[in-house]
Amino acid sequence: MPQKAKETAYSDLIRRILTLVLEPGSDLDEVTLSAEYGVSRTPLREVLQRLAGEGYVQLTSHRGAKVASMDVPALRTFFQTAPMIYAAIARLAAENRTSHELVNLKAVQDTFRKAIRDANATEAALANHAFHAGIGAMANNPYLSACLDRLLIDHTRLGRTFYQPRAPQDQGLIDQALAQHEEMISAFEAHNAERAVALTLEHWDLSRDRIERFVRPDPLPLDTKDAAYAL
Amino acid sequence: MPQKAKETAYSDLIRRILTLVLEPGSDLDEVTLSAEYGVSRTPLREVLQRLAGEGYVQLTSHRGAKVASMDVPALRTFFQTAPMIYAAIARLAAENRTSHELVNLKAVQDTFRKAIRDANATEAALANHAFHAGIGAMANNPYLSACLDRLLIDHTRLGRTFYQPRAPQDQGLIDQALAQHEEMISAFEAHNAERAVALTLEHWDLSRDRIERFVRPDPLPLDTKDAAYAL
DNA sequence: GTATTGTCTTTTGTATACACTTTGTGCACA
DNA sequence: TGTGCACAAAGTGTATACAAAAGACAATAC
Numbered sequence: 001m002p003q004k005a006k007e008t009a010y011s012d013l014i015r016r017i018l019t020l021v022l023e024p025g026s027d028l029d030e031v032t033l034s035a036e037y038g039v040s041r042t043p044l045r046e047v048l049q050r051l052a053g054e055g056y057v058q059l060t061s062h063r064g065a066k067v068a069s070m071d072v073p074a075l076r077t078f079f080q081t082a083p084m085i086y087a088a089i090a091r092l093a094a095e096n097r098t099s100h101e102l103v104n105l106k107a108v109q110d111t112f113r114k115a116i117r118d119a120n121a122t123e124a125a126l127a128n129h130a131f132h133a134g135i136g137a138m139a140n141n142p143y144l145s146a147c148l149d150r151l152l153i154d155h156t157r158l159g160r161t162f163y164q165p166r167a168p169q170d171q172g173l174i175d176q177a178l179a180q181h182e183e184m185i186s187a188f189e190a191h192n193a194e195r196a197v198a199l200t201l202e203h204w205d206l207s208r209d210r211i212e213r214f215v216r217p218d219p220l221p222l223d224t225k226d227a228a229y230a231l
Numbered sequence: 232m233p234q235k236a237k238e239t240a241y242s243d244l245i246r247r248i249l250t251l252v253l254e255p256g257s258d259l260d261e262v263t264l265s266a267e268y269g270v271s272r273t274p275l276r277e278v279l280q281r282l283a284g285e286g287y288v289q290l291t292s293h294r295g296a297k298v299a300s301m302d303v304p305a306l307r308t309f310f311q312t313a314p315m316i317y318a319a320i321a322r323l324a325a326e327n328r329t330s331h332e333l334v335n336l337k338a339v340q341d342t343f344r345k346a347i348r349d350a351n352a353t354e355a356a357l358a359n360h361a362f363h364a365g366i367g368a369m370a371n372n373p374y375l376s377a378c379l380d381r382l383l384i385d386h387t388r389l390g391r392t393f394y395q396p397r398a399p400q401d402q403g404l405i406d407q408a409l410a411q412h413e414e415m416i417s418a419f420e421a422h423n424a425e426r427a428v429a430l431t432l433e434h435w436d437l438s439r440d441r442i443e444r445f446v447r448p449d450p451l452p453l454d455t456k457d458a459a460y461a462l
Numbered sequence: 463g464t465a466t467t468g469t470c471t472t473t474t475g476t477a478t479a480c481a482c483t484t485t486g487t488g489c490a491c492a
Numbered sequence: 493t494g495t496g497c498a499c500a501a502a503g504t505g506t507a508t509a510c511a512a513a514a515g516a517c518a519a520t521a522c
Contacts, residue, residue: 006475040476040477040478041477042476042477062482062483062484063483
C-alpha cells in the first residue's frame with residue numbers, strides 16, 4: 001500500500017501546517033519529508049504541488065516549498081473577506097444542505113465537543129476547522145469553497161490559541177462557540193437561511209474579537225457588519 | 232532549457248482548456264502530452280497536479296486527468312456566484328490598484344481591442360480573460376482571487392462564442408463590452424469604487440444575457456442584482 | 463445466451479540515478 | 493580588510509525503468 005503513504009503525507013502535512021507545528025514561512029525539505037513519510041521524492045513533490053494549489057504551501061522555482069506565510073497585509077485582507085464569505089456560505093448551506101451532510105456535521109460537532117471537554121486545544125482547533133469545512137461542503141458551491149478553504153487555513157492558524165483557555169473567562173468564550181455551533185446546526189436543519197447567516201456573523205464576531213486581542217493589545221473596531229452587507 | 236518546456240506545457244494547456252480546444256470532461260493522456268511538449272512524464276504530471284489545484288483539470292486516482300467539466304448544476308452555481316464576487320473584486324481593485332497594475336491593464340485592453348478589430352474570437356476571449364484576471368490582481372486579495380480565477384475559467388469557456396459575431400447586432404454588443412472595459416479602467420484610475428462596481432454589474436448583465444441566449448433559447452430572468460446585494 | 467474468470471494490454475504510480483541551479487565557503491588578489 | 497572568483501556542497505528538476513492498478517477481451521462454465 002504505497003498509495004496510502006502518499007495520502008498520509010498529504011493529510012499529515014495539512015495537520016502540521018494548521019496546528020503550526022510547521023510554522024508559516026518555514027522551509028519544507030523534499031528529502032527529509034520523503035524519508036519521514038517513507039515515499040520517494042517523486043510522489044512527495046506531487047503532494048507539495050497539490051498543497052500549493054490549495055494554498056497550504058508556496059513553491060518557488062529552484063528554491064523549494066515553504067509553508068504559506070501569514071504577514072500583516074494578509075491579516076488585514078483576512079478580516080476584510082472572512083465575514084462576507086462566511087455569510088454567503090452559511091446562506092447557501094442552509095438552502096442546499098442534504099440530510100447526509102447534516103449527519104456528518106453533527107458527527108464533527110461531537111468530536112469538537114469531546115476535544116473541548118478533554119481540554120485538547122489542538123484537536124479542538126482541527127475539529128473546528130472540519131466543522132466549518134463541512135458547512136462549506138453543504139453550500140455546494142465550488143467557487144466560494146475555493147475561497148472559504150483558504151480563509152479557513154489562515155483562520156485556524158490565527159486562532160490556534162483560541163481553544164487553550166488562559167484566563168478563567170476564556171472557558172466561557174469556548175462554551176459560547178460550542179453553543180453557537182449547535183444553533184447553527186439547527187438553523188441548517190430547518191433550512192433557515194436568515195438565522196444561519198445571523199448566527200454565523202455572531203460566531204465570527206466572537207472569533208474576531210479573540211484573534212484581535214491576541215494579535216494586538218487594543219483591537220481596532222473593524223466594520224464586519226458593513227463588510228458583510230456592503231455588496 | 233528544459234524548464235521552459237514545462238512552463239510551455241502549463242500555459243499551453245491553460246490556453247487549450249480556456250479556448251475549448253480541449254473540451255470539458257475530455258481525458259488527458261500523460262504519455263501523449265509529455266511527448267507533445269517534449270518533457271518526460273514526471274514534470275508533466277506535476278503540471279497536471281498544479282492545474283488541478285487551480286481548477287482547470289480534475290484528477291482521479293488511477294484514472295488520470297480530465298479537463299474540468301461544466302455541467303448544469305455548475306452553471307447555476309456560476310450565475311449565482313459571479314456577480315457577487317465580480318462586484319467585490321471591482322470595489323477592492325478601485326481601492327487598491329497600483330499605477331503599475333493600471334498600466335498593465337491598459338496594455339491588456341490594447342491587445343483585446345486589436346483582437347476584436349482583427350475579428351480573432353479566440354484571442355479576444357483570452358485577452359478578455361486576462362483583463363479580468365488583471366482586475367483580480369489589482370484587488371490584491373488572495374482569498375477572493377482563488378474564487379475569481381475559478382469563475383473566470385468557466386466564464387471564458389461559457390462565453391467562447393461571445394466574440395464571434397453571428398447576427399449583425401452582435402458587433403454592437405462586442406463594441407459595448409469594449410467600451411465598458413474602457414470605462415472600468417477610468418473608474419479604477421480614479422479610485423472610484425462605486426462607479427467600478429456599477430460598471431462591473433452592467434458588464435456582467437451584458438455577458439450574462441449573451442450566455443443565457445446561447446445556453447438556452449428563452450433565458451429565465453435570474454436575479455443578478457439581488458444576488459449581488461443579497462448579503 | 464449470459465455471467466464469470468483469467469490473462470493480456472494499457473495506463474498510472476513510484477523509485478532511483480543523474481543533471482542543473484543555487485548557495486555557501488575559502489582562497490587569491492587588490 | 494574588502495572584493496571577486498572558483499569550487500564544493502546541498503537541494504531542486506528531469507528522465508527512465510520498473511511496479512501496480514485498471515480496463516479490455518476472450519474462453520469457459522452454467
